């Protein structure tokens with residue numbers, strides 16, 4: 001808690017320590033992912049999300065098919081990125097769509113690709129099927145470790161999410177989780193508990209994102225999450241678990257122009273570039289309509305400004321420990 005509340009010179013010192021830990025464990029490198037948001041339909045009713053179940057009818061909904069997923073993955077590959085990330089609302093249909101796309105994507109990359117998924121709670125047999133098809137990793141955020149707050153925010157039980165996280169770990173996925181900072185009723189004690197909770201889960205990746213109030217949600221008028229607290233939570237995460245992949249999430253930039261830069265300077269080591277085709281991206285309302293979209297050029301400039309270098313997946317075997325050949329600068333105009 002004390003670390004989370006540091007500001008000024010002490011906060012800078014905390015960030016410096018987090019950077020030193022990152023450097024020790026990963027070198028001065030940042031993993032770059034390419035995300036495609038594959039559907040905005042969702043059966044869950046999270047109070048902070050404009051794609052919540054109650055909004056489905058009012059939104060222009062979409063669901064991509066397997067061929068489109070392979071096409072978008074080809075653009076990710078053309079950009080020199082070897083982490084293909086599929087994210088979408090929690091609906092059972094994504095299991096088959098993604099499962100059928102994975103072999104074609106692996107073929108595009110001759111197998112040298114990390115397939116990362118963020119598709120919500122599913123049955124163990126569905127996770128098993130996706131793993132067999134070639135999925136590498138999965139992100140499932142618990143959002144808050146306080147069971148009461150969790151129930152209020154997600155309108156689901158924390159236990160059901162924990163069961164899914166355990167299934168993913170059992171099945172050999174590289175697993176990511178994460179929390180939101182600034183939910184109603186949350187305080188700094190709760191944020192500190194979230195970080196310890198994540199550490200004890202034994203996951204491989206963990207994110208912290210400031211809450212962003214979105215229109216047409218029950219939390220539309222709730223104040224946004226504190227960016228400084230979020231940055232400190234990133235730094236503390238790095239100190240708690242130096243081996244974690246920790247993203248500098250786009251929500252940091254939505255809240256403060258330099259947020260993602262500061263996220264990297266606070267010890268984060270992942271940037272996600274958005275490859276969702278324009279037509280669908282306009283309907284993926286994760287933070288409302290005016291969300292900040294990270295493009296590849298922006299990500300490259302951002303990483304260069306921090307003095308770090310881009311690298312490929314850390315989950316591919318054999319681990320090279322260096323810059324993935326796929327992430328060498330792309331030819332002009334690519």
Ligand code: SF4
Nearest residue numbers: 042044046049052089
């Ligand atoms: S945060 Fe995810 S699970 Fe919750 S309503 Fe939005 S899309 Fe669905």
